[in-house]
Amino acid sequence: MALTEISVGKAFPGAVPKSEGCVLEMADDGSLACYIQMPGLNRAERQAFKKSFFRYGYLETGTTPPIAVWVWMFPPPLNPMDVNFNASIVTQKAIDRYFETENGQVKNMIMFYLLDGQILQGLKMVGLEPDAVRLFQGTIRKQRGLAEGARAEDYVRALDGVYAYSTEELFEMAVKFKK
Numbered sequence: 001m002a003l004t005e006i007s008v009g010k011a012f013p014g015a016v017p018k019s020e021g022c023v024l025e026m027a028d029d030g031s032l033a034c035y036i037q038m039p040g041l042n043r044a045e046r047q048a049f050k051k052s053f054f055r056y057g058y059l060e061t062g063t064t065p066p067i068a069v070w071v072w073m074f075p076p077p078l079n080p081m082d083v084n085f086n087a088s089i090v091t092q093k094a095i096d097r098y099f100e101t102e103n104g105q106v107k108n109m110i111m112f113y114l115l116d117g118q119i120l121q122g123l124k125m126v127g128l129e130p131d132a133v134r135l136f137q138g139t140i141r142k143q144r145g146l147a148e149g150a151r152a153e154d155y156v157r158a159l160d161g162v163y164a165y166s167t168e169e170l171f172e173m174a175v176k177f178k179k
Contacts, residue, residue: 012113012120022083024070026090030097032110034070034083041116048078049114049122057174058132060139063158065146068139071171080167085136086155087143095144099137106133129177 004013017023017037024034038045057071068085087095098107108130114122162170 006120006123008120008122010120011118012115016115016118022072022081024083024085026085026087026094026098028091028094028097030094030100030107032098034072034110034112036081036112036114037117038078038114038121039116041114041121042077045078046114046121048075049112049124051075052124052126052179054179055176056128056132056179057171057176058135059170059174060135060142061158061162063161065155065158066139066142067155067158067162068136068143069162069170069174070136071167071174073171080171082167082170084159084162085140087140088146088155095140098140106130106137108133126179129179132175132177135175 006013017035020037020039022034022036024032026032036049053073053075055073057073059067059069059071061067061069065088068087069082070085071080071082073080100107108128110126110128112122112124112126113120165173
């Protein structure tokens with residue numbers, strides 16, 4: 001198996017989000033990656049990403065299907081960011097691997113990629129609080145339980161309700177954690 005080189009300041013070797021914002025993906029090995037697309041990044045924004053966030057929140061909506069929302073409280077000028085996750089579009093293999101424990105511990109690592117178009121501007125691995133991961137896993141279980149009967153338009157409808165709120169309002173509604 002060949003390793004892929006990933007270098008800051010160079011083109012990212014995989015697919016990147018086309019529009020500004022965050023995308024959360026789960027790979028078949030159960031790992032999580034958050035891709036942050038920010039066209040026109042400046043030095044101060046790159047530094048804020050490098051400093052990282054010290055607070056974050058997790059929110060599960062009361063909708064059917066429930067929406068999983070993470071809120072990352074990056075410092076200015078990068079500002080807070082939110083991202084949702086839809087487990088119904090992830091393979092069962094990925095979900096099974098994500099739920100595996102290591103020495104009784106949940107998998108709590110997430111890789112962040114900061115992108116300006118195709119160019120990687122920053123990357124960092126962050127360990128999430130195990131309680132936050134368990135909340136996320138609970139939402140995944142609920143989403144997967146509905147996956148058979150859930151329709152894509154139901155997810156979009158529920159998601160539209162989430163984004164009637166600002167990122168800051170979502171954070172206020174979320175269970176808060178410190179890094």
